[in-house]
């Protein structure tokens with residue numbers, strides 16, 4: 001009987017310890033799921049959700065990033081990166097591209113090149129960098145340089161995930177190329193991350209989609225066999 005009670009108390013103590021450990025881990029990080037829609041409720045892709053810690057924030061490593069050119073388009077259309085990130089611009093097409101930006105956050109030019117011969121570009125100033133190609137007027141892409149490591153881009157389903165967010169209070173911003181005013185908008189002044197998973201729905205006022213970054217429909221004939229974006 002006495003043994004029984006002792007064993008039960010020891011077991012209880014272990015259980016409390018495990019619970020405390022779980023709470024400590026949970027309090028340090030949480031996941032956030034964001035769904036971005038337009039005014040009519042349709043899911044919006046290429047929207048970048050970002051969180052800025054109200055107090056301080058850790059210096060997290062920057063991930064290298066790639067802005068490809070494939071099928072006479074910039075791929076991805078929108079590339080969010082943390083400030084200080086080095087971005088490579090491979091050319092996966094069989095024609096040469098000439099990439100440039102006149103945006104204040106980063107002016108640069110990668111003169112006519114093919115393959116992987118362009119040098120990498122470091123995006124050190126926060127802001128939106130609009131990319132163009134001197135040869136193909138319709139080509140447009142965006143490097144969105146963020147002064148925070150906490151960001152995610154929506155897919156075709158309008159969903160973006162941020163995982164392992166440190167607990168704290170954040171300013172939440174959203175940006176999408178078709179947003180009114182073209183600059184990121186604050187969607188929450190104080191988004192509090194605790195230990196529980198979070199979900200948010202946001203609605204954006206957007207301009208109607210245009211055909212930017214899409215090659216003209218009749219282009220393939222003109223390019224003939226120089227292109228091989230459509231397999232055999």
Ligand SMILES: [Cu+2]
Pocket residue numbers: 096097098133134135136139
């Ligand atoms: Cu081009």
